[in-house]
Amino acid sequence: MSTVADQQDIKREKILEAAYQQFLHYGYSKTTMNEIAGALSMSKALLYYYFPDKSQLYIAVTRKLANEYLNTLKDNLAKIKDLRDAIVFQIDTHHNFIVNNYNFFDFIRLNEQSLPDQIWEIVDEIRQSEMQLLGDVMIAEANRGKIRIVENPGEIVSLLLDALNGVRVAAMGHKKNIFPKKEYLDEIHQKRLILVDIFVRGLKN
Amino acid sequence: MSTVADQQDIKREKILEAAYQQFLHYGYSKTTMNEIAGALSMSKALLYYYFPDKSQLYIAVTRKLANEYLNTLKDNLAKIKDLRDAIVFQIDTHHNFIVNNYNFFDFIRLNEQSLPDQIWEIVDEIRQSEMQLLGDVMIAEANRGKIRIVENPGEIVSLLLDALNGVRVAAMGHKKNIFPKKEYLDEIHQKRLILVDIFVRGLKN
DNA sequence: TATTTGATAATTTTGTTAAAAAAGTCAGGA
DNA sequence: TCCTGACTTTTTTAACAAAATTATCAAATA
Structure with a gap:
């Protein structure tokens, strides 16, 4: 009923x-x-x-999208043991998320300066979850002796995410469009895979 | 005379x-x-x-600044043997360059879309030189057996620069100002050092 | 009482125009 | 060849009305 x-x-x-x-x-x-x-x-x-108003409606939609994104990560990362595989999955999912909803984010892009705090709360929440999820995989790998044990896994994962983001930023270069064109997507992906390789290797020992 | x-x-x-x-x-x-x-x-x-006009005057000044920056790099990197030390020097120099001239770059920041090509030529030239200089150090290290030999050193250095840039981008976060505040500079520097450590370690073997 | 709407008020965006400021030109002087 | 004052052209700013859009509310509906 x-x-x-x-x-x-x-x-x-x-x-x-x-x-x-x-x-x-x-x-x-x-x-x-x-x-x-x-x-x-x-x-x-x-x-x-x-x-209550237009921006709150927008934020509600954003929240929904964020939840869907995070659920995808949670559902799948738990099953993945290998650190490199986990990171690659995160990269792919995140990338699709951004690309598929590019137009939706114009509000955030164009109003960067004065945005409702709630938007950034969502962004921070996503980042936090990503760190948690990948951090868990990293700890598991460390415990299994595949990589060396780091004091602060969250910090290392955070660093990796920043570095990966830098690859995207660089790929957009000084071209007219702000967002990477289709033709660059593969390039970004390839570079990220190389970076992940070096990074994960740098954690071994 | x-x-x-x-x-x-x-x-x-x-x-x-x-x-x-x-x-x-x-x-x-x-x-x-x-x-x-x-x-x-x-x-x-x-x-x-x-x-000829105002923008050309600006570009001429930019060119001069770029040359000074590159000369600093060339003069010092040649003397540094250790890859990690070389990268750290580049990071410091680049960072100072941006910070000291922040206001000067508002033209580039604010007109991102429609800028004279010459600006981007300078940017590309700087990037190219940085890749060359660090690439040389990397090759030397590889030849001395300190790191493994990579097929394309330039690509790897480029990847590192992008990753390091990502650390800066992330540090600016969603705060009001576009440029990192003084209080974040140390944090950026620390994170970059950690990243460089992991990255260089990932090249050993 | 919870849901819905048409009408209306309040605010923001857009378009127009005139004045002011700055870029850029040029004939001519040293 | 180097330099300037006076001039023209272009760009920016300010003011303000018109249009579009957001937001409210008293009243209707179920």
């Missing part, structure tokens, strides 16, 4: 889905609350009944 | 120096050709006698 709360949640979900599609297609500033309401055949005022 | 060409060069130098000070102090868009001329007690028209 469906309760009132259930119905509310379902409607909230529908709104989130429609909003996601619009944001993804047109970007944050180009999608209007009217259009989102229109896509759902409901009044704009109703959106404000479920969400 | 001083030739006409000498005199020209001296005046050009004076202009470059004055322009550098103004750009550094006020940034590109906020310094006017009038101010530069004023600082030199010469007419604005004379600036246009020595340089």
Whole structure:
């Protein structure tokens, strides 16, 4: 039997889905609350009944996306023993996440300076989870004697993530577009694999 | 005895120096050709006698800075045998270069999209030289048997530079300012040292 | 009472234009 | 050849109205 709360949640979900599609297609500033309401055949005022304002709606969608991303990581990384394999899986997943939702993130890209803190809370949360998950694999590898034991696995993983991110940043270079073109994706991936190789090797002993 | 060409060069130098000070102090868009001329007690028209336009003047100053930077690297890296020491020297020098001239680079930062190609030529030239210099040290180390021999040293050095840059990018985080604050500089430096350690270790064998 | 809406208020963005500032030119002087 | 003052052209800024969009709310509905 469906309760009132259930119905509310379902409607909230529908709104989130429609909003996601619009944001993804047109970007944050180009999608209007009217259009989102229109896509759902409901009044704009109703959106404000479920969400306090546009930015909060955007943040709610972002939160949902982040959860989906993290669940993918959690579900799979637990099964992977080899450190290098784990890192490669993380790289692939993260990359797809960004590429598939590129347009959606224009809000974050274009308003970098003055963004609601909640966005950065989500970003930090993702980073934190990634560190935790990969850190666990690293510790397991250390315990199995495959790599040497480091005092602070989180710090090392963090360093690796920063380094990998640097490969992406560099690949975007000074080209017109801010985001790497399709043609560079493979190059980024290849370089990251080499970097991971050297890095993991540097942990052995 | 001083030739006409000498005199020209001296005046050009004076202009470059004055322009550098103004750009550094006020940034590109906020310094006017009038101010530069004023600082030199010469007419604005004379600036246009020595340089075709404002952006070319800026580029000329940039070129000069780049040469000074590269000379510092060349003069010192040749003397350093240890790969890790060489990389650390490069990191320090590069970092100082950016920090000391931060305001000067606002033109590049703020106009990222539509910049004269010459700027990127300089950037590429710097990167190319850095790769060459560090690549040489790496080859020497490989020949001495301290690290394993890699097929493409340039590629590996490039990868390292990208990774190190990623550490800086990450340190800037989502804080208000685009450039790392003084308080983060040490942190960046420490992380880079750790990364270099792991990276160089990953090349041994 | 919880949900929904049309009408309306408040705010932000966009477009227009005029004034000011700065870039860039040029005829002519030393 | 080097240099300048006066001039023209281009770019930036400010002000303000019009349009678009966000956000609110009293009233209707279920």
